[in-house]
Amino acid sequence: MTNTLHRYGNAESFRDDYIVFAIPGRGRNDQGCVPKLKRFLAMAVPFKPVNLGDSRHGGALRPSRHMNPIAHWRRNLVPDFQAVIDGVDAATTVAAVFDNRQAAQNFLKAVKAADLGLSINVSTSIEGAKQCCGGAAQPRHSVGYSLGFEGKTEKLPDTQVLTLATMCGHGMVSASLAKKMIDWVKEGRRTPEQAAMYMAHFCSCGAYNPSRAKRLLEESRHNPK
């Protein structure tokens, strides 16, 4: 799951983007890991995450298979954390997304104290992760650096679209949808919060950060490309 590594932006733009995830290693610590994964997610809730997710069933903002037409006028924008916790049924990666360092750091401290024995990773700016680990008195074990995008970069969309779309690193939020949402917010057809919710529905692992998306959409109203 490099799905959180190659988010587009500079270090400063990740000030509200902290993903803490737990992953069982196949054949190493995956036996009986489901209760631990559920506990990891449940422990995150008091620290006010902006999203939770598991890689098999998706995030806390999910599409509906049987949507009532009346729902068009009252879409639910509230993430359903309990559905994510209840849905974990096999060894998989689970993630908690925070929009501030303090919350991520405090959660990391709690995870360390719980001693789940799973591999725990923090995905954010290099410095942000260092500070989280420092605050939790936990020296980093390994680090995976992103070198950004290369090759035929002329095939990529503009930076505003790229910033929104790459928050789903699995590529489930299309550039066309991100562009449409920027346009709709500019036109006043939808609020940034609504537009962020639509995009989060497509993220299949719950690592999409609707809080950062909302900020970026608000900024895109005033910032030309």
Next chain:
Amino acid sequence: MKINPDKCVACGNCTYVCTMGAIYIDPVIKRATVDNDECVECYACFNGMSQEHLNPTLVRLMRRLFQMMRLRFDPEPDVCPTAAFEPDELTWPRVVRRAFSDPRVPHESTGVEGRGTEEVKTNDVSGRVQRGEAGLTIEFGRPGVGVRFHEIQRMTRALAQAGVAFEKKNPVTTLMSDVAGGEIRQDILSEKVLSAIVEIKVPIERMEEIIALVHEIEGQIDTVVAIGVGARCDEDGEEHEVFAVLERMGYKLERAKTNVGLGRVSNVIQPAQ
């Protein structure tokens, strides 16, 4: 993926959500249609859109009436009003597309969802990347461009010639017919996927040379590439070696994922009968 023409009302919502831009409204039949050669079977349309189950005839009539009155539709953009998407039964080699594009499907070879590899995320229990080594993940096609396996093969051949070893527990490696030569199975070379990761490990002193080689091949293939470099930290949690080489190469490092080292091996190994 198929769109049932009896159900589709040509609202166009799905044309925006398709990760490859492979859905369009066919002007002849006036229904949304999937370009099968470009579709990577990521299921973003099927899994990501909410589904209503409205009567297609009624919806088409309403749409026509609104159009006649020049009224602008403002439907929710993430909804298929008639649940018109119908997944195909995928057979080999097309099934490879879904395995590499739909992140909810675990790779058979590794049991891991998404790109199918644990990389340094479980390094605290796997010891995959040791001090003095750099673990490189070379990802093709992301974001939103896609890649065919014959393009990936150009890279794997060049890397094999340079004498690097491919990570065994990686889905691309398992699809190689000749791992030592970087050859990928002939029957999947034309298949298009959303993205795929080639994973290698090199001594730090060879990292610069190998990244330069990757750059060279990037210029010859028709997609985007994202490189990740994994490294083991020292006892104090610091990592200076790989960072310094990358900075010297001109990279401005902004983001990383950090394994904080709380994992431990806990599986009970049953003795052989």
